[in-house]
Amino acid sequence: MARSLAELDPGERGRVTSVAGDADATRRLMDMGLIRGTTVEVVRRAPLGDPMEVKLRGFMLTLRRSEAEHITVE
Amino acid sequence: MDATEIGGTIAAPPAPSPAPAAREGALHVALIGNPNTGKSTLFNALTGMRxxxxxxxxxTVERVEGRYRDAEGHPVTVLDLPGTYSLSASSPDEEIALGVLLGRTPGADAPDVVVVVLDAQNLExxxxxxxxxxxxxxxxxxxxNQVDAAAAAGLRIDLxxxxxxxxxxxxxxxxxxGEGLEMLKQAVAKAPGLPRPGRRFELPCEAAQALAPVEDALEAGGLTPSAAGxxxxxxxAVRxxxxxxxxxxxxDEAVERAHDEIExxxxxxxxxxxxxxxxxxxxxxxxxxxxxxGGERTLTDRIDxxxxxxxxxxxxxxxMxxxxxxxxxxWAEPLIGIVEGLIGGLGGWVASILPPGDLNSLVVDGAIAGVGSVLxxxxxxVILFLFIGFLEDSGYMARAAFIMDRFMRSVGLHGRSFIPLLSGYACAVPGVMSTRTIESPKDRLATxxxxxxxxxxxxxxxxxxxxxTFIPPIAVAGVFNLQGLTLLAMYLLGTLTALGVAAIFKRTLMRGKARPMIMELPPYRIPNPRSLFLTVGHRASMFLKRAGTLILALSIVLWALATYPKTDAPAGASEQAAQEAQLAGSTLGQLGHAIEPAVRPLGYDWKIGVGIVSSFAAREVFVSTMGTIYGVGAADEGSTSLRERLRGERHARSGALVYTPLVxxxxxxxxxxxxxxxSTAAVxxxxxxxGWVGLGWAGFQxxxxxxxAYLSALxxxxxxxxxGLG
Structure with a gap:
């Protein structure tokens, strides 16, 4: 089932099926290896609820809900 | 893992082109890598203090260059390019890095050898x-780099x-x-003689065809076939x-056509x-x-x-x-005392060896006191930069931005703006300099x-x-003191205004879409002291050079304004009375009189006007000027005689008290x-x-x-x- 990355709870993981949204943000995400087929795990959200921390390719990345909403995972 | 150099290479597809002619004998090396790979530590280890x-x-992208001599004594210059995740050229840092490597950034020739620094823990x-x-x-x-940490994490990499x-x-x-440095230097020395590297994968056929005209345009524009690819x-992707x-x-046209064809x-x-x-x-x-x-919780996971x-x-x-x-x-308090003591001592010594007169006064009261006010x-x-450097190098700075991003976004700024703003409580100078970690130029300017x-x-x-002097130490609500609360109110006023003004700027002058919060949270590390001190040293000397020269010039101007024209003290007047009369008659005193109509609505007289004019270069000068004006000699904020004089000061005409608590x-x-x-303006x-752009922004600020300030005081x-107060 396809969901957006923003909907995942901490500890859940998914395989990226599409990356869309703002050109600058997608470019950056892709440069850092978040592309179709990458497995991403949500680690936690920041104390104020946003942004979120995810794990991919062995490193930790932060992104905001507004950016995560444009990434679909399965 | 075996930390040895693997010298063997296979022939890369593009035919080797002739090695660039040696420029002034030195080999030019550019160092590039992701942030947090230890690139700067490697740079410092290679080049030391040079x-x-x-x-x-x-x-405002920092250009750091160093040099070393290789095993045979040949000079090598090393350019430390900004840390970057890609060459997409979507930030100033990336654009500079790509421009330098292509030899298309003014003032920087293409390097003879590129060293790519990789973090072995994060190879992909x-x-x-x-x-x-x-x-x-x-x-x-x-x-x-960091092959030791990778090995500790259970990663083995086949070199x-x-x-x-x-x-x-x-x-x-x-x-x-410092492991592997000699090997690295040898590999750098040999690199120009090796076959050139190139693309290692095939593009889909349609993509290769569609991109061919773009490559042709780039080659016609002077790029090598390989770089054009x-x-x-x-x-x-960037377009x-x-x-x-x-x-x-x-x-542009070729790119758009290729884009459409590929889609x-x-x-x-x-x-x-x-x-x-x-x-x-x-x-x-x-x-x-x-x-x-692998898979077990790392120390970083546990700390986070x-x-x-x-x-x-x-x-x-x-x-924290x-x-x-x-x-x-x-920590700074005793050091400031030492600096002040040294400046005072130097001033006293110079004053004693130069004959009394204008030159003596210029050197002592103008130059030495002025430079002292910067020192x-x-x-x-230095202490603030040490902390900022420590937070940055340890990996905590990224966490601070992560925690504060939601809050900072409510005023239109990025999480990265928080620490520079906070530094402003100590001193705006390092705060402004540390805004370099903010990627978005608009956010950075607003900050x-x-x-x-x-x-x-x-x-x-x-x-x-x-x-x-003017706020009574009354207890409020049992535990608080009105004096302390007033001080707190001043800090809050500044902070809230800063956030409010930032929000206004971000919605008007510096409007722009929110920059993504796509940021790596690097593993925690113990900062390398040598790198830390080198960075702090650079920053401190940059401040001294820039601000120091400007302050020196300005102090001399201020000194001249306070010294000329000369007023002869009435015979028999005390030294303090003579000083007071001199200041009142000087250009500075006249300026105070001239701006009196402007400051009168604020409840100020010409003496406060002089204080304000004299503190244009450094606000704390206000206190010492007040000391001079009220003839109490060297004054500081704690001196009781100055406080007494201020409390008793009356307007010349009306006879009313000048300083009410309201004033x-x-x-x-x-x-x-x-x-x-x-100092802040200079930075x-x-x-x-x-140049003019910077002067324009500083002038606007x-x-x-x-x-x-004026409207609020009014x-x-x-x-x-x-x-009915005051």
């Missing part, structure tokens, strides 16, 4: 940048295999301990050629580059990396479970910031423009004098807002682009803050009177 720091022309993501660099076709050496896959020599290094693929490719004929063929133009590169990287990683174990915890995280953050600021004030900031600046509204430590003497509060509010600090000029005084 470094030069400057800026690339027109942008690091290889993305490496594949881009290798395709440029320059002689390239790969430094696989021979990696060398074969990349088509460029790979050297294992541990920069923090890399640029064409990059432009497909903005950037400054370094300006003026290449037909490029028509059912491929994603946006993600093609990332997908083909990471596709190739995944295969290489499979062959090169073996994982023993606390440091980023919903409750404990913010508490720890507040505690508290400790930082407490230490700045307590007293140095302890705080710089509001930063001096944070009450810095130089305002403390003014607050202390006025609160101590004092209005004056404090004035100093909360007024940007009276030439703002430089950090907002330098000075003007809006002065307007804010509101306090007139509003207060209307309410």
């Amino acid at each position: 470094q030069r720091v400057g800026n690339y022309s027109g942008v 993501r690091n290889l993305f940048l490496a594949t881009q660099v290798l395709e440029l076709g320059l002689p390239t050496v790969v430094a696989l 021979v295999e990696l060398t074969l896959e990349l088509g460029a020599p790979v050297v294992a290094t541990v920069a923090t301990r 890399m640029e064409a693929l990059r432009l497909l 903005q050629p950037g400054r370094h490719l300006a003026g290449i004929a037909g490029l 028509a063929a059912g491929l994603s133009a946006r993600s093609l580059e990332a997908e083909v590169r990471y596709g190739w990287i995944a295969e290489v990683a499979d062959r090169v990396v073996t994982r023993a174990g 479970a606390v440091a980023l915890h919903r409750v404990a995280g913010p508490l720890l953050f507040v505690l 910031m508290g400790i930082v600021f407490q230490s700045i004030f307590t 007293v900031f140095l302890p705080q600046i 710089i423009l509001v930063l001096p509204l944070m009450s810095c430590s130089a305002r403390l003497p003014i607050y202390a004098l006025l609160i101590g 004092a509060v209005g004056l404090m509010v004035f100093y909360v807002y007024a940007m009276m600090c030439m 703002v000029v430089r950090e907002t682009g330098g 000075f003007a809006y803050m002065l307007a804010l 509101l306090v005084y007139q509003g207060g009177r209307a309410l």
